[in-house]
Amino acid sequence: MSSTVAALAGVVGDGRLLEAGSVADRVTSFWNSAPMQAKALVLPATTDDVSGILRHCNASGQSVLTQGGLTNCVSAVEPNLDDIVLSTEKMTGILEIDEIGGTAVVEAGAILQNVQEAVADEGFCFPLDLGARGSCTIGGNVATNAGGINVLRYGMMRNLVLGLEVVMADGTVLSSMNRMLKNNAGYDLKQLFIGSEGTLGVVTRAVLRLFPKPAGRQDALVAMNSIDDVVRLLGRLQRQLAGNLSAFEIMWGNYYHAVTGENGHRPPLPRDYPFYVVFQAEGSDPTADEARFEDVLGDALEDGLIADAVIPKSAAETRAIWEIRENFEPALVKPPFYLYDVSLPIRDMSAYVEAVENNVSRLWADGLCIALGHMADGNLHFFVAPCEDGDHHEASDACVYEPLRQYGGSVSAEHGIGIEKLSWLPHSRTSAEIELMRSLKRSLDPNNILNPGRVISV
Numbered sequence: 266m267s268s269t270v271a272a273l274a275g276v277v278g279d280g281r282l283l284e285a286g287s288v289a290d291r292v293t294s295f296w297n298s299a300p301m302q303a304k305a306l307v308l309p310a311t312t313d314d315v316s317g318i319l320r321h322c323n324a325s326g327q328s329v330l331t332q333g334g335l336t337n338c339v340s341a342v343e344p345n346l347d348d349i350v351l352s353t354e355k356m357t358g359i360l361e362i363d364e365i366g367g368t369a370v371v372e373a374g375a376i377l378q379n380v381q382e383a384v385a386d387e388g389f390c391f392p393l394d395l396g397a398r399g400s401c402t403i404g405g406n407v408a409t410n411a412g413g414i415n416v417l418r419y420g421m422m423r424n425l426v427l428g429l430e431v432v433m434a435d436g437t438v439l440s441s442m443n444r445m446l447k448n449n450a451g452y453d454l455k456q457l458f459i460g461s462e463g464t465l466g467v468v469t470r471a472v473l474r475l476f477p478k479p480a481g482r483q484d485a486l487v488a489m490n491s492i493d494d495v496v497r498l499l500g501r502l503q504r505q506l507a508g509n510l511s512a513f514e515i516m517w518g519n520y521y522h523a524v525t526g527e528n529g530h531r532p533p534l535p536r537d538y539p540f541y542v543v544f545q546a547e548g549s550d551p552t553a554d555e556a557r558f559e560d561v562l563g564d565a566l567e568d569g570l571i572a573d574a575v576i577p578k579s580a581a582e583t584r585a586i587w588e589i590r591e592n593f594e595p596a597l598v599k600p601p602f603y604l605y606d607v608s609l610p611i612r613d614m615s616a617y618v619e620a621v622e623n624n625v626s627r628l629w630a631d632g633l634c635i636a637l638g639h640m641a642d643g644n645l646h647f648f649v650a651p652c653e654d655g656d657h658h659e660a661s662d663a664c665v666y667e668p669l670r671q672y673g674g675s676v677s678a679e680h681g682i683g684i685e686k687l688s689w690l691p692h693s694r695t696s697a698e699i700e701l702m703r704s705l706k707r708s709l710d711p712n713n714i715l716n717p718g719r720v721i722s723v
């Protein structure tokens with residue numbers, strides 16, 4: 266056992282440090298089921314533990330990779346043999362729910378779905394929601410500035426965090442546990458850490474902003490004939506549902522086709538339309554809201570804006586239409602496949618997707634490019650499958666990212682940069698921006714121990 270590992274065992278105590286051999290009993294990440302490899306894995310239970318771990322690692326220049334729920338999509342949580350892994354899985358407490366202020370204080374390792382359910386029991390809603398809700402953690406959500414399906418109404422994680430406790434690289438505990446909506450006393454330091462992907466500090470606790478639990482919810486899955494119609498529908502729903510629209514998710518026809526049918530989900534609508542949208546509204550008056558929702562949908566059908574529609578009549582049917590959007594596994598039958606997460610102005614989406622499709626088919630005769638996304642946020646996801654053996658990642662990246670530049674788009678809407686997109690950061694950020702990021706990293710983590718090699722090279 267190296268002296269650093271021995272010192273860390275002393276900090277966290279019995280059973281809270283796994284040496285290299287035992288780390289291999291764990292999988293690497295959601296996307297990579299290979300055995301994990303690392304020098305050791307530590308399981309702090311308190312902020313003091315995290316502080317002690319970082320103090321020791323900083324003193325010896327030891328790299329530390331922080332892990333939450335391992336659902337990251339940009340290869341950021343995959344350690345190498347020299348890393349100490351710091352997992353927040355023992356820090357899962359939901360410490361306080363303030364029913365008057367509408368806030369919750371939670372530890373970084375709390376699973377998102379557990380937080381959603383705990384606050385719902387008290388009549389509140391924590392509106393961050395994503396397909397990985399059952400595994401991802403609040404610390405991971407903060408570190409990636411997670412988005413998901415309700416951004417349209419409630420914003421990203423950045424808008425949902427009021428305060429943070431963060432342990433800095435040298436072990437200093439920065440308590441910025443603000444509970445108020447307004448606090449202009451100097452710089453808003455928490456924002457520095459939100460979206461920094463664990464490169465500037467380790468998040469240990471967060472104060473979350475809660476909202477009243479909606480009294481009712483309406484959902485629909487619709488089929489549409491053109492992307493122009495999809496854009497018009499989005500505008501119409503935003504105007505006519507009086508602010509109740511909370512999710513609006515687009516699926517290109519080839520995605521819907523790939524995830525439904527014999528080996529996938531049961532298709533509630535025929536499988537040959539060019540576009541599908543699943544959307545959701547939430548409000549305080551279920552009877553009136555439902556009537557308005559059905560009227561708006563009926564008008565859109567009558568006008569020919571929507572080609573076909575289904576409104577689920579039970580919780581199980583609602584879950585089933587959302588599964589089509591969230592459970593994409595049936596589409597991923599031909600590895601390798603590459604996942605993308607870009608953003609660009611909604612008006613340019615159609616031309617952009619066409620450009621990516623052309624790029625993919627020029628390179629690979631059977632190549633697939635299936636698109637879906639949080640359209641109202643200008644956020645598209647692609648799965649590119651070359652349908653040829655071998656490593657085509659670089660070529661696939663170029664197919665997706667090169668056409669983005671002309672629209673002023675971003676190579677990451679919500680998943681972050683991690684390792685995978687490091688070389689593409691200059692595509693979306695100016696050199697002055699990158700230099701400022703670099704000097705922040707150097708100043709807050711001078712020994713480059715926190716998630717080295719992620720987001721920015723120093």
Ligand SMILES: Cc1cc2nc3c(=O)[nH]c(=O)nc-3n(C[C@H](O)[C@H](O)[C@H](O)COP(=O)(O)OP(=O)(O)OC[C@H]3O[C@@H](n4cnc5c(N)ncnc54)[C@H](O)[C@@H]3O)c2cc1C
Nearest residue numbers: 333334335336337396402404405406408412413463468679
């Ligand atoms: C099926 C599926 C659907 C998804 N849908 C969405 C979506 O709709 N929107 C979206 O934004 N993302 C989505 N994601 C991506 C992912 O779920 C999010 O990025 C999530 O926020 C990661 O949380 P995690 O706890 O799994 O973090 P991890 O994957 O463990 O870590 C993510 C990053 O955060 C860092 N980190 C983790 N915990 C901490 C901490 N306490 N302090 C500092 N750094 C930390 C890690 O080092 C790493 O860089 C999806 C992923 C999957 C698998």
